[in-house]
Amino acid sequence: MDLWVRRVEAERYTSSDWLEQEREQIFSRAWxxxxxxxxxxxxxxxxxxxxxxxxxxxxxxxxxxxxxxxxxxxxxxxxxxxxxxxxxxxxxxxxxxxxxxxxxxxxxxxxxxxxxxxxxxxxxxxxxxxxxxxxxxxxxxxxxAPPLRQTLGGIAEELEPYALHEMRPVQTFEKVYPFNWKAMLENAMDFYHVPFVHNGTINPQVSEPPDLTSYGDHTRQRLDIAAGYSWRTRLDRRCTRGGPYTPRQIGALHKYLLFPNFLINVLPYHLTVMQVFPVTAKSCRLRYAFCRRRGARGIELLRANATWAASRYILWEDIKVLESFQSGVNTGRIPIQRLHTEEAAASHFHGVINRWMND
Ligand code: FES
Ligand SMILES: [Fe+2]
CATH class of the missing domain: 2.102.10.10 (Rieske [2Fe-2S] iron-sulphur domain)
Known part of the structure; x- marks a missing residue:
């Protein structure tokens, strides 16, 4: 089965029968x-x-x-x-x-x-x-179900330097939004929308599209942020408790989408967790946690807090566009959606969904 689908049926975002199948085939079997x-x-x-x-x-x-x-x-x-x-x-x-x-x-x-x-x-x-x-x-x-670690395809080892168990929340919330659970996760990994939705925020900071790697059902995306600014590199080097990190782990924002519904953004000094659960086919609950490392002080504390403020604003930009996405999809006028190469994480995500649904 092709794990990289290029066409997605709109009913995946609107149909309660489809959601029922997802609950049975995916959520009742996954970690x-x-x-x-x-x-x-x-x-x-x-x-x-x-x-x-x-x-x-x-x-x-x-x-x-x-x-x-x-x-x-x-x-x-x-x-x-x-x-x-x-x-x-x-x-x-x-x-x-x-x-x-x-x-x-x-x-x-x-x-x-x-x-x-x-x-x-x-x-x-x-x-x-x-x-x-x-x-x-x-x-x-x-x-x-097989042991969790066995299903992670090496992600556990890769995340080891970050010692994520040391992260503590600065802010947590749970909120219901009027869009399908998958839309939120795909959006978080979607680069195609960045120049339009985040023109004043992320867009000026990134020049290259992120690289995407799959680990079985899961994906990782690395985004070099403001790689051209040497001040930033100097600061980041002072925010590296934990480790030893690879240079990319220090300089690039790493995003992992752990199938089915756990998404993290990690840097050595910060962790954002977004878990998205279906409520109805057309609504979801986000469980959000923004965390920094226990005992963060000085520059590390400032970096973490700045990232927190930025990520809240970016989240707000995404939520606005997701609401308008879903309300358009609900009309049923576009029964098949086509995915761009910069929406590759969504391609993979739907491919994995297909596999679980047909298993
Ligand atoms: S004691 Fe628990 S339901 Fe009766
Ligand atoms: Fe976004």
């Missing part, structure tokens, strides 16, 4: 980042992950292990916890069944009232396969 590990510093710290019609509870247990469970009570299925916080154990808010942090059932309220005695060991929380990587807890609903 998905459920949330950042910095939220789980101590035993009992937890967060809940509510997307894609699922609710997953992620916590650090008494042994320091990170575990993920379906956030549903084994009695009648009530949600157990919401939001994030710290607990000693988990008590169902409905009839009070209690679970330990390792998911085992501790007590059943008035346990002799069931038709027969329920064996505690059979009614622990249902565990979800999970792993930790680059400061995030990743989950998959597919018990047979």
């Amino acid at each position: 998905i980042a459920a949330g950042p590990e910095w939220q789980l510093e101590r035993p009992g710290d937890y967060f809940t992950f509510q997307e894609l019609g699922e609710s997953i509870l992620v916590l650090r247990d008494d042994d320091g292990e990170v575990r993920a469970f379906h956030n549903v009570c084994r009695h009648r299925g009530s949600r157990l916890l919401t939001g994030c916080g710290r607990v000693d154990g988990i008590r169902c808010p409905y009839h009070g069944w209690a679970y330990r942090l390792d998911g085992s059932l501790e007590s059943i309220t008035k346990g002799d009232g069931f038709e027969k005695t329920l064996e505690h060991r059979r009614f622990g929380l249902r565990e979800v396969k999970s792993t930790r990587w680059m400061g995030y807890v990743w989950v998959t609903l597919d018990d047979k």
Whole structure:
């Protein structure tokens, strides 16, 4: 199957049947980042992950292990916890069944009232396969999914110098936007729109189109920013905690689109994470985190903050154009979209989607 498609059907951005297929074929089988590990510093710290019609509870247990469970009570299925916080154990808010942090059932309220005695060991929380990587807890609903690292095709090794687990958020938000989840991810990797949408921002800073490399289902794009300015190179050399970095890792913005919906922009002193989840076929939720390295000071702090301000403005430029893209696509007047070579990341993305959809 050709992984670099040049034509895309508009219904991929508008049809709820198509989205249903994506949920079944892609989101219920892939590795998905459920949330950042910095939220789980101590035993009992937890967060809940509510997307894609699922609710997953992620916590650090008494042994320091990170575990993920379906956030549903084994009695009648009530949600157990919401939001994030710290607990000693988990008590169902409905009839009070209690679970330990390792998911085992501790007590059943008035346990002799069931038709027969329920064996505690059979009614622990249902565990979800999970792993930790680059400061995030990743989950998959597919018990047979290969280990995450195995699916990354060398990206994990490449990201090692950045020590991304040391990054801490400066700003996080979640917001629903009126466009398809794929549109946002493609746009973040699309160079074709830069002179038009970012004429006053990114465009003057870049002369060469970025290079694109695929790693199995994932892609990496490297963008040399302001390579001609020697002051910038000098500053960047002073913002390189972590490492050892390659010269390109210091000078070029690296973007990775980790299939299906996790996009990062990395430099040694900053990390932007954009996770995009479908809400309906025509809307998505962005989970955004702008991070800098723990303990950033001086020039490194200034560089990170300047990048943050710029990237918020650029994001706003993209969101405006994405809204008008989707509203045009919704008319159905352009049933087939054609992709330019500077939209190569989108070509690859749809090729990979095709493979998962037909698998
Ligand atoms: S649903 Fe949880 S105790 Fe009844
Ligand atoms: Fe853009």
